[in-house]
Amino acid sequence: MKFYNRTNELAELQRIQDLSFTDHSRLTVVTGRRRIGKTSLIMKAVEETPTVYLFVGRKNEATLCTEFIPMITQSLNIYVPDGIKTFRSLFQFLMEQATTKTFNLVIDEFQEFYNINEAVYSDLQNIWDQYRLKSKMNLIVSGSVYSLMQKIFQQSKEPLFGRADNIIRLSAFNLPTLKEIMHDYRPQYTNDDLLALYAFTGGIPKYIELFCDNRTLSVTEMIDFMIRENSPFTDEGKNLLIEEFGKNYATYFSILSAISGGINTQPEIEAALGNKSIGGQLKRLIEDYNIIARQRPILAKEGTQNVRYEITDNFIRFWFNYFDRNRSLIEIKNFTGLRSIVKADYPTYSGKILELYFKQQFAESFQYRAIGSWWDVKNGENEIDIVALKLEKNKAVIAEVKRQKKNFKPELLDTKVEHIKHKLLAKYEIEKRCLSLEDM
Numbered sequence: 001m002k003f004y005n006r007t008n009e010l011a012e013l014q015r016i017q018d019l020s021f022t023d024h025s026r027l028t029v030v031t032g033r034r035r036i037g038k039t040s041l042i043m044k045a046v047e048e049t050p051t052v053y054l055f056v057g058r059k060n061e062a063t064l065c066t067e068f069i070p071m072i073t074q075s076l077n078i079y080v081p082d083g084i085k086t087f088r089s090l091f092q093f094l095m096e097q098a099t100t101k102t103f104n105l106v107i108d109e110f111q112e113f114y115n116i117n118e119a120v121y122s123d124l125q126n127i128w129d130q131y132r133l134k135s136k137m138n139l140i141v142s143g144s145v146y147s148l149m150q151k152i153f154q155q156s157k158e159p160l161f162g163r164a165d166n167i168i169r170l171s172a173f174n175l176p177t178l179k180e181i182m183h184d185y186r187p188q189y190t191n192d193d194l195l196a197l198y199a200f201t202g203g204i205p206k207y208i209e210l211f212c213d214n215r216t217l218s219v220t221e222m223i224d225f226m227i228r229e230n231s232p233f234t235d236e237g238k239n240l241l242i243e244e245f246g247k248n249y250a251t252y253f254s255i256l257s258a259i260s261g262g263i264n265t266q267p268e269i270e271a272a273l274g275n276k277s278i279g280g281q282l283k284r285l286i287e288d289y290n291i292i293a294r295q296r297p298i299l300a301k302e303g304t305q306n307v308r309y310e311i312t313d314n315f316i317r318f319w320f321n322y323f324d325r326n327r328s329l330i331e332i333k334n335f336t337g338l339r340s341i342v343k344a345d346y347p348t349y350s351g352k353i354l355e356l357y358f359k360q361q362f363a364e365s366f367q368y369r370a371i372g373s374w375w376d377v378k379n380g381e382n383e384i385d386i387v388a389l390k391l392e393k394n395k396a397v398i399a400e401v402k403r404q405k406k407n408f409k410p411e412l413l414d415t416k417v418e419h420i421k422h423k424l425l426a427k428y429e430i431e432k433r434c435l436s437l438e439d440m
Contacts, residue, residue: 001181001185001205001208001209001212001213002184003040003044004173004177004180004181004205005173005174005177006037006041006044006170009041009045009168009170010041010044010045012166012168013028013041013042013045013046013140013168014045016028016138016165016166017045017046017049017104017138020102020136020137020138020139021049021102021136021138022136023136024132024133024134024135024136025095025098025128025131025132025133025135025136025137025138025139026138026139026165026166027128027132027139027140027141027163027164027165027166028138028139028140028141028164028165028166028167028168029140029141029142029149029153029164029166029167029168030042030140030141030142030168030170031142031143031146031149031150031167031168031169031170032144032146032169032170032171033144033146033204033240033290033313034144034240034243035144035204035205035206035207035240036144036170036171036172036204036205036206037170037205037206038108038142038144038170039108039142040205041170042106042108042140042142043106046104046106046138046140049102049103049104050075050076050101050102050103050104051075051103051104051105051106052071052072052075052076052094052103052104052105052106053071053075053106053108054068054071054105054106054107054108055108055109056107056108056109056110056112056113056116057109057112058112058115058116059116060116061085061086061087061116061117061120062085062086064087064116065084065085065086065087065089065090066085068090069082069084069090072090072094075103076097076101076103078097080093081093086123087113087117087120087123087124088119088120088123088124088127091123091124091127092127092131094137095127095128095130095131095135095137096131096135098131098135098136098137099131099134099135099136101136102136102137102138103137103138104137104138104139104140105137105138105139105140106140106141106142107139107140107141107142108141108142108143109142109143109144110141110142110143110149110152111143111144111145111148111149111152112143114148121152121158121159121160122159124159124160125159125160125163128163129163144243145243145244146244146288146289146290147244147288147289150288153167154167171203172201172202172203172204172205173203173204173205173208174203174360174364175198175203175357175360175361175364176364177203178194178197178198178203178208179194181197181208181212182194182197182217185212185215185217186215186217186218189217189218190218191437191438191440192219192350192437193217193218193219193222194440195350195353195354195357195437195440196218196219196222196223196346196350197211197217197222198314198353198357199314199318199349199350199353200222200226200314200315200318201314201315202313202314202315202316202317203314204313204315207233207315210225210232211225219346220343223339223342223343223346224339227322227335227338227339227342228335229333229335233319233323234323234330236315236319237315237316237319237320237323237324238324240316241253241256241291241316244289244291245289251273251276251278251281252281252285252289253324254272254273255269255273255278255281255282255285256285256291256292256311256316256320257320257324257325258272258273259292259309259310259311259320260311260316260317260320260321260324260325261320261321261325264308264309264310265307265308265309266278266279266282266307266309269282269309282309290312291311291312291313291316292309292310292311292312293309293310293312294307294308294309295307295308295309295310295372295373296308296372297372297373297374297375297376298370298371298372298373298374298387298389298424299370299389299424306375306377314353314356318349321349322338322341322342322345326338326341329341347403350403351401351402351403354401354403354435354436354437355373355385355386355401357440358386358399358401358435358439359371359372359386361440362386362388362397367390367391368388368389368390368391368397369389369390369391370388370389371386371387371388371389372386372387373385373386373387374387374420374424376419376423382416382419382420383416384398384400384416384417384420385399385400385401386398386399386400386401386435387420389428394427394428394429395428395429395431396425396428396429396430396431397430397431397432397433398413398416398417398420398430398431398432398433399432399433399434399435400412400413400433400434400435401434401435401436402434402435402436403436403437404436404437405434405436405438408434408436410432410434413432413434414432417430417432
């Protein structure tokens with residue numbers, strides 16, 4: 001798959017590189033979940049300039065250094081002394097080189113030093129502080145364990161706190177990019193195909209690349225490609241999250257499984273987990289892991305107890321709904337059965353995803369100051385899919401989302417709008433919409 005989007009990020013990395021090479025060394029951190037395209041972005045940004053790329057595998061430190069030396073020799077066309085067995089010595093050597101030449105140093109999976117030698121972070125801090133102003137290195141570090149990268153650079157007790165000149169957090173592709181990809185790889189695509197790509201990948205580049213490279217971009221083709229023996233998707237959710245959660249992943253998995261199945265308030269989740277207290281885990285899933293979000297009715301006060309939890313990553317939501325929940329079918333290799341379940345359930349499942357799609361579409365239009373849903377805790381019938389408050393004062397859009405326009409009941413939306421006007425939006429001029437697949 002060709003390189004898409006990332007225009008702003010590339011421009012920012014180019015700007016920082018120019019400063020590094022003309023002024024003094026800069027440190028940039030690129031973070032984002034696994035498969036988001038961090039390495040592709042970085043290597044695209046540095047492709048025209050001398051670059052040392054070091055991937056930190058989970059190996060002995062001396063072994064890593066031995067592997068890095070020929071890479072440095074080849075990339076910079078310099079002699080590197082034999083016998084360097086610590087990353088501290090190697091980094092100091094590179095910083096000394098940067099006092100007389102300009103180059104990029106890319107360190108990928110930077111968080112792995114926690115498993116190799118945690119002292120590396122203190123060593124790097126000391127050497128960086130010593131050489132930064134008298135050298136011209138463009139140092140870029142990246143890592144896919146979000147919680148550890150956040151800890152390394154944003155917790156005040158960590159040695160590298162405050163050392164990053166820039167932190168770039170990569171997000172999934174936006175909706176125009178998804179449409180561009182579909183147009184390039186499946187010009188005859190339907191809006192349902194586009195919705196499926198959004199539902200199954202959440203805009204994560206690596207998953208999209210798998211579909212594109214295998215020319216499987218209709219709803220049915222995507223499901224068949226994902227759900228088969230030796231599919232790269234089967235264990236992807238588990239591998240992705242165990243890397244984040246570590247040994248204590250069982251409770252987190254149970255919470256995410258409950259939320260994906262529609263159990264989305266704290267009391268309901270705790271009941272599903274045998275009345276286990278989970279306040280701490282929910283907080284970490286939001287703040288440290290960036291996997292779920294707290295949803296309140298729009299304009300609700302911060303402290304309100306009327307809270308629902310939602311998985312923010314479409315792929316993880318889908319993986320828990322189908323791969324994790326139907327593990328027994330996968331164990332006996334009944335992929336035919338699992339495909340049948342997903343295909344039968346898809347119209348219902350994708351209806352909720354369509355609501356998320358339109359919320360993202362509203363957000364990417366930059367015409368609104370708040371976008372959310374609304375529900376009356378005392379009367380579930382008054383739930384509204386989308387309430388979007390415009391930048392213009394006292395103007396709002398209220399939308400009902402249906403896959404098919406024929407299922408829309410205007411009189412029911414009128415009743416809900418009257419209710420929310422009475423409760424919340426008395427002074428607002430309200431535009432009512434029905435959004436369906438044809439509006440994508």
